[in-house]
Amino acid sequence: MTAGETSRGLLxxxxxxxxxxxxxxxxxGAFVAGGITDQPVAVGAAVAATGLAVGAGNAINDYFDREIDRINQPDRPIPRGAVSPRGALLFSIVLFAVAVALALVLPLLALAIAGINLIALVAYTELFKGLPGLGNALVAYLVGSTFLFGAAAVENVAPAAVLFLLSAIATLTREIIKDVEDVEGDREEGLNTLPIAIGERPALYVATALLAVGAIASPLPYLLLEDFGLAYLVVVGPAVAIMGYATYESFADPTAGQEHLKYGMFLAALAFIVGRAATIVPSGL
Structure with missing residues:
Protein backbone atom coordinates (compact mmCIF):
# COMPACT_ATOMS: atom_id res chain seq x y z
CA MET A 1 0.00 0.00 0.00
CA THR A 2 1.20 3.52 -0.82
CA ALA A 3 1.37 6.32 1.73
CA GLY A 4 -1.63 7.94 0.08
CA GLU A 5 -3.69 4.76 0.37
CA THR A 6 -2.72 4.40 4.01
CA SER A 7 -3.64 8.03 4.71
CA ARG A 8 -7.02 7.52 3.09
CA GLY A 9 -7.45 4.36 5.10
CA LEU A 10 -6.71 6.16 8.37
CA LEU A 11 -9.23 8.84 7.46
CA GLY A 29 -25.53 21.56 22.74
CA ALA A 30 -23.41 24.63 23.42
CA PHE A 31 -25.61 26.76 21.15
CA VAL A 32 -28.80 25.69 22.89
CA ALA A 33 -27.14 26.41 26.23
CA GLY A 34 -26.40 29.95 25.04
CA GLY A 35 -22.63 29.83 25.35
CA ILE A 36 -21.40 30.22 21.78
CA THR A 37 -20.48 33.90 21.99
CA ASP A 38 -19.61 33.99 25.68
CA GLN A 39 -17.19 31.06 25.74
CA PRO A 40 -15.89 30.44 22.21
CA VAL A 41 -12.65 28.80 23.38
CA ALA A 42 -14.49 26.25 25.50
CA VAL A 43 -16.91 25.55 22.65
CA GLY A 44 -14.05 25.07 20.18
CA ALA A 45 -12.22 22.74 22.54
CA ALA A 46 -15.36 20.70 23.17
CA VAL A 47 -16.18 20.40 19.47
CA ALA A 48 -12.62 19.37 18.58
CA ALA A 49 -12.40 16.91 21.48
CA THR A 50 -15.67 15.32 20.39
CA GLY A 51 -14.50 14.87 16.82
CA LEU A 52 -11.18 13.38 17.86
CA ALA A 53 -12.75 11.06 20.43
CA VAL A 54 -15.37 9.80 17.98
CA GLY A 55 -12.69 9.24 15.35
CA ALA A 56 -10.60 7.35 17.89
CA GLY A 57 -13.58 5.28 18.98
CA ASN A 58 -14.41 4.37 15.39
CA ALA A 59 -10.81 3.41 14.71
CA ILE A 60 -10.56 1.15 17.74
CA ASN A 61 -13.96 -0.31 16.87
CA ASP A 62 -12.55 -1.30 13.46
CA TYR A 63 -9.53 -2.77 15.23
CA PHE A 64 -11.67 -5.03 17.40
CA ASP A 65 -14.15 -5.74 14.58
CA ARG A 66 -11.59 -6.62 11.94
CA GLU A 67 -12.67 -10.27 11.72
CA ILE A 68 -16.38 -9.42 11.55
CA ASP A 69 -15.67 -6.77 8.93
CA ARG A 70 -14.08 -9.38 6.68
CA ILE A 71 -17.65 -10.68 6.32
CA ASN A 72 -19.87 -7.63 6.82
CA GLN A 73 -17.68 -4.86 5.37
CA PRO A 74 -14.67 -6.29 3.50
CA ASP A 75 -13.95 -2.90 1.94
CA ARG A 76 -13.12 -1.32 5.32
CA PRO A 77 -9.46 -0.19 5.67
CA ILE A 78 -8.20 -3.09 7.80
CA PRO A 79 -9.78 -5.99 5.87
CA ARG A 80 -8.65 -4.60 2.53
CA GLY A 81 -5.11 -4.04 3.82
CA ALA A 82 -4.92 -0.24 3.67
CA VAL A 83 -4.16 -0.04 7.41
CA SER A 84 -2.65 -2.72 9.63
CA PRO A 85 -4.43 -3.66 12.87
CA ARG A 86 -1.47 -2.31 14.86
CA GLY A 87 -1.53 0.92 12.87
CA ALA A 88 -5.23 1.36 13.55
CA LEU A 89 -4.70 0.80 17.27
CA LEU A 90 -1.83 3.31 17.49
CA PHE A 91 -3.79 5.84 15.46
CA SER A 92 -6.71 5.48 17.86
CA ILE A 93 -4.46 6.01 20.88
CA VAL A 94 -3.04 9.23 19.42
CA LEU A 95 -6.51 10.61 18.70
CA PHE A 96 -7.70 9.71 22.20
CA ALA A 97 -4.67 11.43 23.74
CA VAL A 98 -5.27 14.69 21.88
CA ALA A 99 -8.98 14.57 22.76
CA VAL A 100 -8.13 14.18 26.45
CA ALA A 101 -5.67 17.08 26.29
CA LEU A 102 -8.37 19.34 24.84
CA ALA A 103 -10.95 18.21 27.40
CA LEU A 104 -8.64 19.21 30.25
CA VAL A 105 -9.35 22.90 29.59
CA LEU A 106 -13.10 22.41 30.10
CA PRO A 107 -15.22 22.69 33.28
CA LEU A 108 -15.31 19.74 35.66
CA LEU A 109 -18.70 18.39 34.54
CA ALA A 110 -17.66 18.44 30.89
CA LEU A 111 -14.41 16.72 31.82
CA ALA A 112 -16.36 14.05 33.72
CA ILE A 113 -18.63 13.43 30.71
CA ALA A 114 -15.56 13.20 28.48
CA GLY A 115 -13.91 10.69 30.81
CA ILE A 116 -16.99 8.49 30.99
CA ASN A 117 -17.41 8.61 27.23
CA LEU A 118 -13.80 7.74 26.51
CA ILE A 119 -14.07 4.66 28.72
CA ALA A 120 -17.38 3.74 27.08
CA LEU A 121 -15.93 4.10 23.58
CA VAL A 122 -13.10 1.71 24.38
CA ALA A 123 -15.34 -0.75 26.25
CA TYR A 124 -18.11 -0.83 23.65
CA THR A 125 -16.70 -3.32 21.17
CA GLU A 126 -14.83 -5.50 23.64
CA LEU A 127 -17.50 -5.75 26.35
CA PHE A 128 -20.92 -4.57 25.23
CA LYS A 129 -21.37 -4.89 21.48
CA GLY A 130 -22.41 -8.54 21.55
CA LEU A 131 -24.91 -8.17 24.38
CA PRO A 132 -28.56 -7.90 23.29
CA GLY A 133 -29.61 -4.27 23.48
CA LEU A 134 -26.85 -3.16 25.85
CA GLY A 135 -24.37 -2.28 23.12
CA ASN A 136 -27.11 -0.41 21.28
CA ALA A 137 -28.03 1.48 24.44
CA LEU A 138 -24.41 2.45 25.05
CA VAL A 139 -24.07 3.87 21.54
CA ALA A 140 -27.35 5.74 22.02
CA TYR A 141 -26.03 7.25 25.24
CA LEU A 142 -22.77 8.26 23.57
CA VAL A 143 -24.53 10.05 20.72
CA GLY A 144 -27.02 11.78 23.00
CA SER A 145 -24.31 12.80 25.43
CA THR A 146 -22.67 15.00 22.80
CA PHE A 147 -25.45 17.52 23.47
CA LEU A 148 -24.72 17.34 27.20
CA PHE A 149 -21.00 17.69 26.61
CA GLY A 150 -21.43 20.85 24.56
CA ALA A 151 -23.78 22.35 27.13
CA ALA A 152 -21.51 21.35 30.01
CA ALA A 153 -18.59 23.05 28.26
CA VAL A 154 -20.44 26.36 28.70
CA GLU A 155 -21.75 25.38 32.15
CA ASN A 156 -25.47 25.23 31.36
CA VAL A 157 -26.59 21.61 30.97
CA ALA A 158 -30.32 21.91 31.69
CA PRO A 159 -31.51 23.05 28.22
CA ALA A 160 -29.71 20.13 26.55
CA ALA A 161 -31.15 17.37 28.75
CA VAL A 162 -34.28 16.79 26.66
CA LEU A 163 -32.19 16.89 23.49
CA PHE A 164 -30.05 14.13 24.98
CA LEU A 165 -33.11 11.94 25.56
CA LEU A 166 -34.62 12.45 22.10
CA SER A 167 -31.30 11.88 20.36
CA ALA A 168 -30.64 8.74 22.38
CA ILE A 169 -34.03 7.28 21.44
CA ALA A 170 -33.51 7.94 17.72
CA THR A 171 -30.00 6.52 17.85
CA LEU A 172 -31.14 3.40 19.69
CA THR A 173 -33.73 2.85 16.97
CA ARG A 174 -31.11 3.11 14.24
CA GLU A 175 -28.61 0.90 16.05
CA ILE A 176 -31.16 -1.91 16.33
CA ILE A 177 -31.92 -1.64 12.62
CA LYS A 178 -28.20 -1.70 11.85
CA ASP A 179 -27.88 -4.90 13.87
CA VAL A 180 -30.61 -6.42 11.71
CA GLU A 181 -28.59 -5.40 8.67
CA ASP A 182 -25.42 -6.99 10.12
CA VAL A 183 -27.00 -10.14 11.51
CA GLU A 184 -25.16 -12.55 9.19
CA GLY A 185 -21.68 -11.41 10.12
CA ASP A 186 -22.56 -10.96 13.79
CA ARG A 187 -23.90 -14.51 13.98
CA GLU A 188 -20.77 -15.81 12.26
CA GLU A 189 -18.64 -14.04 14.87
CA GLY A 190 -20.68 -15.44 17.75
CA LEU A 191 -22.22 -12.15 18.88
CA ASN A 192 -25.62 -12.18 20.54
CA THR A 193 -27.16 -8.94 19.31
CA LEU A 194 -30.83 -8.16 19.79
CA PRO A 195 -31.96 -9.45 16.36
CA ILE A 196 -30.07 -12.70 16.97
CA ALA A 197 -31.45 -13.07 20.50
CA ILE A 198 -35.13 -12.38 19.75
CA GLY A 199 -35.35 -12.53 15.96
CA GLU A 200 -35.00 -9.92 13.26
CA ARG A 201 -38.66 -8.99 12.94
CA PRO A 202 -39.29 -8.69 16.71
CA ALA A 203 -36.18 -6.50 16.93
CA LEU A 204 -37.64 -4.24 14.25
CA TYR A 205 -40.87 -4.03 16.25
CA VAL A 206 -38.81 -2.90 19.25
CA ALA A 207 -37.16 -0.25 17.07
CA THR A 208 -40.56 0.90 15.83
CA ALA A 209 -41.90 1.20 19.38
CA LEU A 210 -38.87 3.22 20.43
CA LEU A 211 -39.29 5.61 17.53
CA ALA A 212 -42.97 6.00 18.37
CA VAL A 213 -41.99 7.08 21.88
CA GLY A 214 -39.52 9.56 20.42
CA ALA A 215 -42.11 10.91 18.00
CA ILE A 216 -44.63 11.46 20.79
CA ALA A 217 -41.97 13.18 22.89
CA SER A 218 -40.58 15.32 20.05
CA PRO A 219 -42.69 18.42 20.89
CA LEU A 220 -41.34 18.49 24.46
CA PRO A 221 -38.48 20.95 23.82
CA TYR A 222 -41.04 23.48 22.57
CA LEU A 223 -43.61 22.72 25.27
CA LEU A 224 -41.31 22.48 28.29
CA LEU A 225 -38.48 24.87 27.53
CA GLU A 226 -38.47 28.56 26.71
CA ASP A 227 -35.32 28.01 24.66
CA PHE A 228 -37.14 26.79 21.53
CA GLY A 229 -39.47 28.72 19.24
CA LEU A 230 -42.28 27.51 17.01
CA ALA A 231 -39.77 27.04 14.20
CA TYR A 232 -38.56 23.94 16.04
CA LEU A 233 -41.92 22.23 15.53
CA VAL A 234 -42.03 23.27 11.88
CA VAL A 235 -38.74 21.50 11.17
CA VAL A 236 -38.98 18.57 13.57
CA GLY A 237 -42.33 17.45 12.11
CA PRO A 238 -40.86 16.44 8.72
CA ALA A 239 -37.87 14.93 10.52
CA VAL A 240 -40.14 12.63 12.51
CA ALA A 241 -42.04 11.73 9.33
CA ILE A 242 -38.81 10.75 7.56
CA MET A 243 -37.68 8.64 10.50
CA GLY A 244 -41.08 6.97 10.68
CA TYR A 245 -40.97 6.04 7.01
CA ALA A 246 -37.37 4.83 7.33
CA THR A 247 -38.32 2.53 10.20
CA TYR A 248 -41.22 1.13 8.17
CA GLU A 249 -38.87 0.67 5.21
CA SER A 250 -36.47 -1.31 7.40
CA PHE A 251 -38.84 -4.28 7.50
CA ALA A 252 -38.17 -4.80 3.79
CA ASP A 253 -34.68 -3.29 3.49
CA PRO A 254 -32.81 -2.57 6.74
CA THR A 255 -29.82 -1.15 4.86
CA ALA A 256 -31.90 1.54 3.16
CA GLY A 257 -33.97 2.08 6.29
CA GLN A 258 -31.06 2.84 8.58
CA GLU A 259 -29.52 5.15 5.98
CA HIS A 260 -32.75 7.10 5.54
CA LEU A 261 -33.24 7.21 9.29
CA LYS A 262 -29.94 9.05 9.46
CA TYR A 263 -31.35 11.77 7.18
CA GLY A 264 -34.26 12.27 9.54
CA MET A 265 -31.87 12.51 12.48
CA PHE A 266 -29.84 15.19 10.70
CA LEU A 267 -33.02 17.16 10.03
CA ALA A 268 -34.01 16.81 13.68
CA ALA A 269 -30.62 18.23 14.67
CA LEU A 270 -31.32 21.17 12.37
CA ALA A 271 -34.65 21.63 14.14
CA PHE A 272 -32.81 22.20 17.42
CA ILE A 273 -30.69 24.92 15.81
CA VAL A 274 -33.60 26.63 14.07
CA GLY A 275 -35.80 26.41 17.13
CA ARG A 276 -33.16 27.89 19.41
CA ALA A 277 -32.22 30.59 16.91
CA ALA A 278 -35.86 31.66 16.70
CA THR A 279 -35.77 32.67 20.37
CA ILE A 280 -32.54 34.66 20.26
CA VAL A 281 -32.76 36.48 16.92
CA PRO A 282 -34.76 39.70 17.26
CA SER A 283 -38.07 39.38 15.42
CA GLY A 284 -37.58 42.75 13.77
CA LEU A 285 -34.49 41.59 11.86
Missing part, protein backbone atom coordinates in the same frame (compact mmCIF):
# COMPACT_ATOMS: atom_id res chain seq x y z
CA UNK A 12 -11.82 6.18 6.66
CA UNK A 13 -11.21 4.54 10.03
CA UNK A 14 -12.51 7.66 11.75
CA UNK A 15 -15.75 7.60 9.70
CA UNK A 16 -15.57 11.33 8.85
CA UNK A 17 -19.33 11.75 8.47
CA UNK A 18 -19.84 10.45 12.00
CA UNK A 19 -17.04 12.68 13.28
CA UNK A 20 -18.62 15.75 11.71
CA UNK A 21 -22.09 14.80 12.91
CA UNK A 22 -20.95 14.30 16.52
CA UNK A 23 -18.99 17.55 16.47
CA UNK A 24 -22.06 19.39 15.18
CA UNK A 25 -24.18 17.89 17.96
CA UNK A 26 -21.69 19.15 20.54
CA UNK A 27 -21.85 22.58 18.95
CA UNK A 28 -25.66 22.43 19.05
Missing amino acids: ELTRPVNVIAASVLTFI
Whole structure:
Protein backbone atom coordinates (compact mmCIF):
# COMPACT_ATOMS: atom_id res chain seq x y z
CA MET A 1 0.00 0.00 0.00
CA THR A 2 1.20 3.52 -0.82
CA ALA A 3 1.37 6.32 1.73
CA GLY A 4 -1.63 7.94 0.08
CA GLU A 5 -3.69 4.76 0.37
CA THR A 6 -2.72 4.40 4.01
CA SER A 7 -3.64 8.03 4.71
CA ARG A 8 -7.02 7.52 3.09
CA GLY A 9 -7.45 4.36 5.10
CA LEU A 10 -6.71 6.16 8.37
CA LEU A 11 -9.23 8.84 7.46
CA GLU A 12 -11.82 6.18 6.66
CA LEU A 13 -11.21 4.54 10.03
CA THR A 14 -12.51 7.66 11.75
CA ARG A 15 -15.75 7.60 9.70
CA PRO A 16 -15.57 11.33 8.85
CA VAL A 17 -19.33 11.75 8.47
CA ASN A 18 -19.84 10.45 12.00
CA VAL A 19 -17.04 12.68 13.28
CA ILE A 20 -18.62 15.75 11.71
CA ALA A 21 -22.09 14.80 12.91
CA ALA A 22 -20.95 14.30 16.52
CA SER A 23 -18.99 17.55 16.47
CA VAL A 24 -22.06 19.39 15.18
CA LEU A 25 -24.18 17.89 17.96
CA THR A 26 -21.69 19.15 20.54
CA PHE A 27 -21.85 22.58 18.95
CA ILE A 28 -25.66 22.43 19.05
CA GLY A 29 -25.53 21.56 22.74
CA ALA A 30 -23.41 24.63 23.42
CA PHE A 31 -25.61 26.76 21.15
CA VAL A 32 -28.80 25.69 22.89
CA ALA A 33 -27.14 26.41 26.23
CA GLY A 34 -26.40 29.95 25.04
CA GLY A 35 -22.63 29.83 25.35
CA ILE A 36 -21.40 30.22 21.78
CA THR A 37 -20.48 33.90 21.99
CA ASP A 38 -19.61 33.99 25.68
CA GLN A 39 -17.19 31.06 25.74
CA PRO A 40 -15.89 30.44 22.21
CA VAL A 41 -12.65 28.80 23.38
CA ALA A 42 -14.49 26.25 25.50
CA VAL A 43 -16.91 25.55 22.65
CA GLY A 44 -14.05 25.07 20.18
CA ALA A 45 -12.22 22.74 22.54
CA ALA A 46 -15.36 20.70 23.17
CA VAL A 47 -16.18 20.40 19.47
CA ALA A 48 -12.62 19.37 18.58
CA ALA A 49 -12.40 16.91 21.48
CA THR A 50 -15.67 15.32 20.39
CA GLY A 51 -14.50 14.87 16.82
CA LEU A 52 -11.18 13.38 17.86
CA ALA A 53 -12.75 11.06 20.43
CA VAL A 54 -15.37 9.80 17.98
CA GLY A 55 -12.69 9.24 15.35
CA ALA A 56 -10.60 7.35 17.89
CA GLY A 57 -13.58 5.28 18.98
CA ASN A 58 -14.41 4.37 15.39
CA ALA A 59 -10.81 3.41 14.71
CA ILE A 60 -10.56 1.15 17.74
CA ASN A 61 -13.96 -0.31 16.87
CA ASP A 62 -12.55 -1.30 13.46
CA TYR A 63 -9.53 -2.77 15.23
CA PHE A 64 -11.67 -5.03 17.40
CA ASP A 65 -14.15 -5.74 14.58
CA ARG A 66 -11.59 -6.62 11.94
CA GLU A 67 -12.67 -10.27 11.72
CA ILE A 68 -16.38 -9.42 11.55
CA ASP A 69 -15.67 -6.77 8.93
CA ARG A 70 -14.08 -9.38 6.68
CA ILE A 71 -17.65 -10.68 6.32
CA ASN A 72 -19.87 -7.63 6.82
CA GLN A 73 -17.68 -4.86 5.37
CA PRO A 74 -14.67 -6.29 3.50
CA ASP A 75 -13.95 -2.90 1.94
CA ARG A 76 -13.12 -1.32 5.32
CA PRO A 77 -9.46 -0.19 5.67
CA ILE A 78 -8.20 -3.09 7.80
CA PRO A 79 -9.78 -5.99 5.87
CA ARG A 80 -8.65 -4.60 2.53
CA GLY A 81 -5.11 -4.04 3.82
CA ALA A 82 -4.92 -0.24 3.67
CA VAL A 83 -4.16 -0.04 7.41
CA SER A 84 -2.65 -2.72 9.63
CA PRO A 85 -4.43 -3.66 12.87
CA ARG A 86 -1.47 -2.31 14.86
CA GLY A 87 -1.53 0.92 12.87
CA ALA A 88 -5.23 1.36 13.55
CA LEU A 89 -4.70 0.80 17.27
CA LEU A 90 -1.83 3.31 17.49
CA PHE A 91 -3.79 5.84 15.46
CA SER A 92 -6.71 5.48 17.86
CA ILE A 93 -4.46 6.01 20.88
CA VAL A 94 -3.04 9.23 19.42
CA LEU A 95 -6.51 10.61 18.70
CA PHE A 96 -7.70 9.71 22.20
CA ALA A 97 -4.67 11.43 23.74
CA VAL A 98 -5.27 14.69 21.88
CA ALA A 99 -8.98 14.57 22.76
CA VAL A 100 -8.13 14.18 26.45
CA ALA A 101 -5.67 17.08 26.29
CA LEU A 102 -8.37 19.34 24.84
CA ALA A 103 -10.95 18.21 27.40
CA LEU A 104 -8.64 19.21 30.25
CA VAL A 105 -9.35 22.90 29.59
CA LEU A 106 -13.10 22.41 30.10
CA PRO A 107 -15.22 22.69 33.28
CA LEU A 108 -15.31 19.74 35.66
CA LEU A 109 -18.70 18.39 34.54
CA ALA A 110 -17.66 18.44 30.89
CA LEU A 111 -14.41 16.72 31.82
CA ALA A 112 -16.36 14.05 33.72
CA ILE A 113 -18.63 13.43 30.71
CA ALA A 114 -15.56 13.20 28.48
CA GLY A 115 -13.91 10.69 30.81
CA ILE A 116 -16.99 8.49 30.99
CA ASN A 117 -17.41 8.61 27.23
CA LEU A 118 -13.80 7.74 26.51
CA ILE A 119 -14.07 4.66 28.72
CA ALA A 120 -17.38 3.74 27.08
CA LEU A 121 -15.93 4.10 23.58
CA VAL A 122 -13.10 1.71 24.38
CA ALA A 123 -15.34 -0.75 26.25
CA TYR A 124 -18.11 -0.83 23.65
CA THR A 125 -16.70 -3.32 21.17
CA GLU A 126 -14.83 -5.50 23.64
CA LEU A 127 -17.50 -5.75 26.35
CA PHE A 128 -20.92 -4.57 25.23
CA LYS A 129 -21.37 -4.89 21.48
CA GLY A 130 -22.41 -8.54 21.55
CA LEU A 131 -24.91 -8.17 24.38
CA PRO A 132 -28.56 -7.90 23.29
CA GLY A 133 -29.61 -4.27 23.48
CA LEU A 134 -26.85 -3.16 25.85
CA GLY A 135 -24.37 -2.28 23.12
CA ASN A 136 -27.11 -0.41 21.28
CA ALA A 137 -28.03 1.48 24.44
CA LEU A 138 -24.41 2.45 25.05
CA VAL A 139 -24.07 3.87 21.54
CA ALA A 140 -27.35 5.74 22.02
CA TYR A 141 -26.03 7.25 25.24
CA LEU A 142 -22.77 8.26 23.57
CA VAL A 143 -24.53 10.05 20.72
CA GLY A 144 -27.02 11.78 23.00
CA SER A 145 -24.31 12.80 25.43
CA THR A 146 -22.67 15.00 22.80
CA PHE A 147 -25.45 17.52 23.47
CA LEU A 148 -24.72 17.34 27.20
CA PHE A 149 -21.00 17.69 26.61
CA GLY A 150 -21.43 20.85 24.56
CA ALA A 151 -23.78 22.35 27.13
CA ALA A 152 -21.51 21.35 30.01
CA ALA A 153 -18.59 23.05 28.26
CA VAL A 154 -20.44 26.36 28.70
CA GLU A 155 -21.75 25.38 32.15
CA ASN A 156 -25.47 25.23 31.36
CA VAL A 157 -26.59 21.61 30.97
CA ALA A 158 -30.32 21.91 31.69
CA PRO A 159 -31.51 23.05 28.22
CA ALA A 160 -29.71 20.13 26.55
CA ALA A 161 -31.15 17.37 28.75
CA VAL A 162 -34.28 16.79 26.66
CA LEU A 163 -32.19 16.89 23.49
CA PHE A 164 -30.05 14.13 24.98
CA LEU A 165 -33.11 11.94 25.56
CA LEU A 166 -34.62 12.45 22.10
CA SER A 167 -31.30 11.88 20.36
CA ALA A 168 -30.64 8.74 22.38
CA ILE A 169 -34.03 7.28 21.44
CA ALA A 170 -33.51 7.94 17.72
CA THR A 171 -30.00 6.52 17.85
CA LEU A 172 -31.14 3.40 19.69
CA THR A 173 -33.73 2.85 16.97
CA ARG A 174 -31.11 3.11 14.24
CA GLU A 175 -28.61 0.90 16.05
CA ILE A 176 -31.16 -1.91 16.33
CA ILE A 177 -31.92 -1.64 12.62
CA LYS A 178 -28.20 -1.70 11.85
CA ASP A 179 -27.88 -4.90 13.87
CA VAL A 180 -30.61 -6.42 11.71
CA GLU A 181 -28.59 -5.40 8.67
CA ASP A 182 -25.42 -6.99 10.12
CA VAL A 183 -27.00 -10.14 11.51
CA GLU A 184 -25.16 -12.55 9.19
CA GLY A 185 -21.68 -11.41 10.12
CA ASP A 186 -22.56 -10.96 13.79
CA ARG A 187 -23.90 -14.51 13.98
CA GLU A 188 -20.77 -15.81 12.26
CA GLU A 189 -18.64 -14.04 14.87
CA GLY A 190 -20.68 -15.44 17.75
CA LEU A 191 -22.22 -12.15 18.88
CA ASN A 192 -25.62 -12.18 20.54
CA THR A 193 -27.16 -8.94 19.31
CA LEU A 194 -30.83 -8.16 19.79
CA PRO A 195 -31.96 -9.45 16.36
CA ILE A 196 -30.07 -12.70 16.97
CA ALA A 197 -31.45 -13.07 20.50
CA ILE A 198 -35.13 -12.38 19.75
CA GLY A 199 -35.35 -12.53 15.96
CA GLU A 200 -35.00 -9.92 13.26
CA ARG A 201 -38.66 -8.99 12.94
CA PRO A 202 -39.29 -8.69 16.71
CA ALA A 203 -36.18 -6.50 16.93
CA LEU A 204 -37.64 -4.24 14.25
CA TYR A 205 -40.87 -4.03 16.25
CA VAL A 206 -38.81 -2.90 19.25
CA ALA A 207 -37.16 -0.25 17.07
CA THR A 208 -40.56 0.90 15.83
CA ALA A 209 -41.90 1.20 19.38
CA LEU A 210 -38.87 3.22 20.43
CA LEU A 211 -39.29 5.61 17.53
CA ALA A 212 -42.97 6.00 18.37
CA VAL A 213 -41.99 7.08 21.88
CA GLY A 214 -39.52 9.56 20.42
CA ALA A 215 -42.11 10.91 18.00
CA ILE A 216 -44.63 11.46 20.79
CA ALA A 217 -41.97 13.18 22.89
CA SER A 218 -40.58 15.32 20.05
CA PRO A 219 -42.69 18.42 20.89
CA LEU A 220 -41.34 18.49 24.46
CA PRO A 221 -38.48 20.95 23.82
CA TYR A 222 -41.04 23.48 22.57
CA LEU A 223 -43.61 22.72 25.27
CA LEU A 224 -41.31 22.48 28.29
CA LEU A 225 -38.48 24.87 27.53
CA GLU A 226 -38.47 28.56 26.71
CA ASP A 227 -35.32 28.01 24.66
CA PHE A 228 -37.14 26.79 21.53
CA GLY A 229 -39.47 28.72 19.24
CA LEU A 230 -42.28 27.51 17.01
CA ALA A 231 -39.77 27.04 14.20
CA TYR A 232 -38.56 23.94 16.04
CA LEU A 233 -41.92 22.23 15.53
CA VAL A 234 -42.03 23.27 11.88
CA VAL A 235 -38.74 21.50 11.17
CA VAL A 236 -38.98 18.57 13.57
CA GLY A 237 -42.33 17.45 12.11
CA PRO A 238 -40.86 16.44 8.72
CA ALA A 239 -37.87 14.93 10.52
CA VAL A 240 -40.14 12.63 12.51
CA ALA A 241 -42.04 11.73 9.33
CA ILE A 242 -38.81 10.75 7.56
CA MET A 243 -37.68 8.64 10.50
CA GLY A 244 -41.08 6.97 10.68
CA TYR A 245 -40.97 6.04 7.01
CA ALA A 246 -37.37 4.83 7.33
CA THR A 247 -38.32 2.53 10.20
CA TYR A 248 -41.22 1.13 8.17
CA GLU A 249 -38.87 0.67 5.21
CA SER A 250 -36.47 -1.31 7.40
CA PHE A 251 -38.84 -4.28 7.50
CA ALA A 252 -38.17 -4.80 3.79
CA ASP A 253 -34.68 -3.29 3.49
CA PRO A 254 -32.81 -2.57 6.74
CA THR A 255 -29.82 -1.15 4.86
CA ALA A 256 -31.90 1.54 3.16
CA GLY A 257 -33.97 2.08 6.29
CA GLN A 258 -31.06 2.84 8.58
CA GLU A 259 -29.52 5.15 5.98
CA HIS A 260 -32.75 7.10 5.54
CA LEU A 261 -33.24 7.21 9.29
CA LYS A 262 -29.94 9.05 9.46
CA TYR A 263 -31.35 11.77 7.18
CA GLY A 264 -34.26 12.27 9.54
CA MET A 265 -31.87 12.51 12.48
CA PHE A 266 -29.84 15.19 10.70
CA LEU A 267 -33.02 17.16 10.03
CA ALA A 268 -34.01 16.81 13.68
CA ALA A 269 -30.62 18.23 14.67
CA LEU A 270 -31.32 21.17 12.37
CA ALA A 271 -34.65 21.63 14.14
CA PHE A 272 -32.81 22.20 17.42
CA ILE A 273 -30.69 24.92 15.81
CA VAL A 274 -33.60 26.63 14.07
CA GLY A 275 -35.80 26.41 17.13
CA ARG A 276 -33.16 27.89 19.41
CA ALA A 277 -32.22 30.59 16.91
CA ALA A 278 -35.86 31.66 16.70
CA THR A 279 -35.77 32.67 20.37
CA ILE A 280 -32.54 34.66 20.26
CA VAL A 281 -32.76 36.48 16.92
CA PRO A 282 -34.76 39.70 17.26
CA SER A 283 -38.07 39.38 15.42
CA GLY A 284 -37.58 42.75 13.77
CA LEU A 285 -34.49 41.59 11.86
